[in-house]
Amino acid sequence: MNFKQMTYFVAVAEELHFGRAAERLDMAQPPLSRQIKQIEEELEATLFNRGRSAITLTQAGEKLLERSKSILAQLDDTKLEIRRLGQGAEGRLRIGFVGSATYGIVPSIIKSFRATYPLVNMNLIPLNNAQLQRQLVSRMIDVAFARPALSDSEFAMKKLVDEDLLIAVPDTMEIGTGRTTNLDMLAEHNLILYPEYPRPSYADMVLKACKDAGYDVPNRVFTMDLQTALSLVAIGEGVCVVPASVGSATRNGIRFMRITPEIGRTAVSINYRLDEQGVHVQNFVKVAQSVARKLT
Structure with a gap:
């Protein structure tokens, strides 16, 4: 029994009248009767008690109606789910x-x-x-x-998006009260770079930007990620070059300063x-x- 035959059966089982079921299905009554007969032969079970004035469901028909409605409902749900998945919803x-x-x-x-x-x-x-x-x-x-x-x-x-590069420094570092600094400060402080591996990485981009600006970083400390790098800055272990968006969030123990002249963007x-x-x-x-x- 296929899904179309199941639909035929449910229509007859709910209407308990072949004529009304055929009208509901928009088909002629004789082919509908043949389909129901074919289902009964395939399942080897009588599904309807056929009387002179009315038809009723047999026990087999009642069970098939229960299961068929459940299966068809699941099919409708599946079609809707697949359609929504296909639409990206x-x-x-x-x-x-x-x-x-x-x-x-x-x-x-x-x-x-x-x-x-x-x-x-x-x-x-x-x-x-x-x-x-x-x-x-x-x-x-x-x-x-x-x-x-x-x-x-x-x-x-x-x-x-493109972003400027800033430098994160410990808020205890004495570098003036302004919001800008230059690369000369790196001579006295560790430059904290991340990630340590795999390479090449953001760390190599920062090193290249410094080199292109004429400054070869002497003191380098590598760590695994941005959060660890910022934690090291906060406790005074060095400074770190970060994207400008990182500086948009306040963080205890750290000041974010612009680098002059600019050394690049990311x-x-x-x-x-x-x-x-x-x-x-x-x-x-x-x-x-x-x-x-x-x-x-």
């Missing part, structure tokens, strides 16, 4: 991001996407650039917020596979670009 999206991105544009993108697609479950996974690349290749994540971008011929990349990008066909990723990228346009 429901489902799952796995989002990888570098830690520093949470200070800037990424929270606004997440909020905007959640407001537009409230039934999509977002898994947020903090990773460094190397991990983002590996997991995007292996399809363990769907999109990646990287700094500055992931370099791979299989990826598409959309730059979202970008946040959204990255995804070129062969990605999922509508969730397409919708998310559109939201991310829309938010980026508004913020910039």
Whole structure:
């Protein structure tokens, strides 16, 4: 018995009249009667007591009606669920991001996407650039917020925002009362860099920016991530070059200062596979670009 035959049976079982059931199904009565007879022969059970003036369900018919209505309801629910998944209104999206991105544009993108697609479950996974690349290749994540971008011929990349570089210093450091400083201060202090590995990384970008500005960093301390680097700054272990968005959040024990002259900028990008066909990723990228346009 197929789904169409099940629909025929339910119509007759609910109407208990072949004529009314045929009218409800928009078909002639003889082919409907033949379909019911075929179902009974296939199931080897009589489903209807056929009297002169009325028909009633047998016990087998009552059980089949109960099961058929449940199955057809599940089928309708499944069709609706698949349709909503296909439209991107429901489902799952796995989002990888570098830690520093949470200070800037990424929270606004997440909020905007959640407001537009409230039934999509977002898994947020903090990773460094190397991990983002590996997991995007292996399809363990769907999109990646990287700094500055992931370099791979299989990826598409959309730059979202450019940021200045600031320097985070301990609030106990005596460097004047202004909001700017220069690279000469690094001669007397450790430059805290992250991540320590894998390389190349954001640390190498900072070192290159300093070198291009004519300053070769003498005292280097490597750590694993931004949060650890800021904690080391707060206790006076050195200074750290960070994206401007990191400086937008106050943090005990730290002052954020502009570097003069500027040593460079850093970008946040959204990255995804070129062969990605999922509508969730397409919708998310559109939201991310829309938010980026508004913020910039």
